[in-house]
Amino acid sequence: MHGKTHFFTVWSHRSAKSLFGAASNPVMRNGAVLCFESEERARAECDRLNAARSSSQVRYSIKAAHDLPMEAGLAALADGFRRLAGEMHARR
Numbered sequence: 001m002h003g004k005t006h007f008f009t010v011w012s013h014r015s016a017k018s019l020f021g022a023a024s025n026p027v028m029r030n031g032a033v034l035c036f037e038s039e040e041r042a043r044a045e046c047d048r049l050n051a052a053r054s055s056s057q058v059r060y061s062i063k064a065a066h067d068l069p070m071e072a073g074l075a076a077l078a079d080g081f082r083r084l085a086g087e088m089h090a091r092r
Contacts, residue, residue: 006065027060
């Protein structure tokens with residue numbers, strides 16, 4: 001990965017036509033931002049979520065952590081590092 005680690009997060013986008021109005025939020029799973037080390041894994045999860053959605057009012061996309069606002073980007077990176085640390089610890 002060119003010496004730098006990038007993280008990609010999955011976001012949900014609610015249509016302005018929905019009952020609660022337009023909104024975009026990172027997808028949370030088990031209390032953490034859904035974050036991946038590779039764009040391919042993030043894209044695969046995004047595609048899976050879009051295929052399984054029950055309404056046209058919601059769609060999913062991915063964002064690179066470095067493209068996020070500072071607070072959201074830092075939160076996504078922290079969650080990603082925590083997840084990686086947990087995976088590395090589990091492999092030992």
